[in-house]
Amino acid sequence: MPISFTCPHCGTKTDVAxxxxxxxxxxSACGRTITVPPLAGxxxxxxxxxxxxxxxxxxxxxxxxxxMLVLCGGAFFLVGFRAVAVSPPPVPLSAAPYxxxxxxxxxxxxxxxxxxxxxxxxxxxxxSHVADGDGKPQHSWxxxxxxxxxxxxxxxxxxxxxxxxxxxxxxVARQMPEVYGCPEDPHAVDxxxxxAMLVGPGMISDGPTAHRIEDIHDGxxxxxxxxxAAGSGIPWTEPRDLSAEEISFRVNDGTDDxxxxxxxxxxxxxxxxxxxxxxxxxxxxxQARSMSTIAGGELVNEAFD
Numbered sequence: 001m002p003i004s005f006t007c008p009h010c011g012t013k014t015d016v017a018x019x020x021x022x023x024x025x026x027x028s029a030c031g032r033t034i035t036v037p038p039l040a041g042x043x044x045x046x047x048x049x050x051x052x053x054x055x056x057x058x059x060x061x062x063x064x065x066x067x068m069l070v071l072c073g074g075a076f077f078l079v080g081f082r083a084v085a086v087s088p089p090p091v092p093l094s095a096a097p098y099x100x101x102x103x104x105x106x107x108x109x110x111x112x113x114x115x116x117x118x119x120x121x122x123x124x125x126x127x128s129h130v131a132d133g134d135g136k137p138q139h140s141w142x143x144x145x146x147x148x149x150x151x152x153x154x155x156x157x158x159x160x161x162x163x164x165x166x167x168x169x170x171x172v173a174r175q176m177p178e179v180y181g182c183p184e185d186p187h188a189v190d191x192x193x194x195x196a197m198l199v200g201p202g203m204i205s206d207g208p209t210a211h212r213i214e215d216i217h218d219g220x221x222x223x224x225x226x227x228x229a230a231g232s233g234i235p236w237t238e239p240r241d242l243s244a245e246e247i248s249f250r251v252n253d254g255t256d257d258x259x260x261x262x263x264x265x266x267x268x269x270x271x272x273x274x275x276x277x278x279x280x281x282x283x284x285x286x287q288a289r290s291m292s293t294i295a296g297g298e299l300v301n302e303a304f305d
Contacts, residue, residue, distance in 0.1 A: 104182040104194070104228070105268050105276040111179060111195065111226060112274040114148035119213060121148075125225070127210040128199045129239030130160075137207065137239035138163055141197060142180055151177050164237050173237040184262040185230040193236040195270075196229035200244035202293045204272075213272075217295040220272030224291045227259045227279075228267040244292050249285035259288070 119125050126141040139160060146155035158172045165173075173191055180195060181188025188194055199205055204216075204225050216223050227242065233256070234240050247258040251267045259279060261267035266280040269288070279288060290298035 102183075104184065104263070107179045107182070108195065108226060108228075108268055108270045108276045109274060110149065111145070112270050112276070114145045115225060116274065117148040118145060124210040124212045125204060128197050128205040128207050128241050131208045132163075135208070140164065140237055140239040141205075141241075142193060142236050146177070149177060149179055158237075164239055169237060173235050176236045180236045182228065182230055182262070186262070187231050187233070191235055192232070193234050194228055194230045195226050196232065196234060197226055197241040198224055198244045198292045199241045200292075202296060203244050204294055211294060215294055216272055218291075218293065218297065221275060222291055223272040223294050224269050224288065225272055226270040228261040228263075228269070229258070230260050230262050230267075232257055232260060244289075249288040249292070251279050251281040251283075 115125055126144045128141055129137040130139040130144070132138050139158075143155070143158055143164075146152065146158075154172055154175060154177070159166065159168050162169055176188070176191040176193070180193045182194035185192075185194040197203075197205060199207055204211055204223065213220065229242055232242075242257060242259075248255065249259065251259050252261065259267050259269075263278075266278045268276050269279050270276055271291075290296060
């Protein structure tokens, strides 16, 4: 019997099979991590509790404040007003700590949700690229995800019997979906993607080979799927990503290929469970390298904020 529950982040109502009870994964609508409620009688199950209605609590608080104002003859109000008047101004956005909650992170969450939807439909995550009979890369994972990002129109216009840079497919390339570009990446306006897969032996894909969730023995929350690669010069339809055997795994290391971002505090990375976190330039690159493998069994400790 399906389990009905509502995403606490976006309010989307979802029905899932009983076999997923108690498990966590990305919401199909907003991409944020959610946990399916456990079945009754199983560990972790907690029946709903009745309590005082929220409206009643609010009413009690309001009447209490009014009573305090009357009893204090307005003194409470005056003191409160002065406290607000002399409070320090809010911290400017430019000086506030940078957190992975902006539009760039939201776009990565959408990509993560699409990757899981692709997995549900195909039994595995998308490979980095589709190759021709000679093993030459032909089509990118970013094209394969189009139907799961609401762009069936572009998917239908793309010709899989032609290389990615054929005249017909280059016409599609000029119509990059917004989700594939970071708003702070100036190269995104030229249909260059801001996001790339880490490719190589033991990674989420070695190029033409795809992997299943069951293959990720290190755990979805500890495995990197996609990283920011702003300014790498990769057209979004080009079957090219980042070679895990060649990059330094240090953020903005000055090379043309690698984990790169125009954000002032670091680069976003998408983990296997749909979580988006921030990788800072000063952090140990070995931690990110360890999290790029799917079954390496490496010790990972405080790799991200």
